[in-house]
Amino acid sequence: MEPLVVLALTLSCLLLLSLWKQSCEKRKLPPGPTPFPIIGNILQVDVKDIYQSFTKLSKAYGPVFTLYLGGQPTVVLHGYETVKEALIDHGEEFAGRGRLPVFEKVSKGVIKGIIFSNGNVWRNRRHLSLMTMKNLGMGKRSIEDHVQEEALCLVEELRTTNHFTTVSNSSGSPCDPIFILACDPCNVICSTILLNHFDYKDEDFLT
Structure with a gap:
């Protein structure tokens, strides 16, 4: 089989896989602009004026919308009221932190503390640290x-x-x-x- 045919088939499979993955994820996420395969919505965001780009998208999709940065879906909260509702009114639900896979792989899960931990471990250590600082x-x-x-x-x-x-x-x-x-x-x-x-x-x- 010709190398070009193999390359074309491989790229087609990757493209279909990317589209299928995005389709499955979009069912669980807020609405947003249709992403391009692999690069996502990067071309639809003006990096020199991100705020203006988000404002335009919020008018089309609402104050909570989804953008794909490459293949990674990102939920954007736009506007004071939306951010306040999420971080203040529902602060406990939004108190988690993202995982850092690179650090987890390098440290093999040994390094935790406040900076690199997440989930319940982070919540417990954050609570202990705040309590200690308040006592001080x-x-x-x-x-x-x-x-x-x-x-x-x-x-x-x-x-x-x-x-x-x-x-x-x-x-x-x-x-x-x-x-x-x-x-x-x-x-x-x-x-x-x-x-x-x-x-x-x-x-x-x-x-």
Whole structure:
């Protein structure tokens, strides 16, 4: 059999398989524009103005519609009221997270934590983490006191610091505050968890 015939048959089979898969998925998903095989709806979305593209699609298919990014179906929620209804009114149902197959394969399911877990594992660990942070003062007056105290230290450090990278040696010259601004939230965390405020030049703190 000619190689071109084999290639044409293979491509035809892949095309039919893609169409069949999309047809089966579309029965369970919200309406949306008809996707092209393999590439999906990529050509129907203006990547330079995604918002405008979604607005036009929402007028045709409603505030909840389906787009295919390649062969992957994606449900789009458009508009404030729709997003609010999903994430606030039905927050528990939408609290899940997508799987990351690459990380699951590399870690063989060992790496979990908050960042890479999903499903019930993620919900339980998120709940535990929030509870722990609230016990440490998140959202309470106590942590606000730490922030205000650190803000005063930050202002004083900005007045006297030698850490700045001075652009000019003249008085009142501009300087780079990135290092100090990075130390500031770290010190708030240390004050909250370790009950210890570090000097910005402290070797242990810098390490």
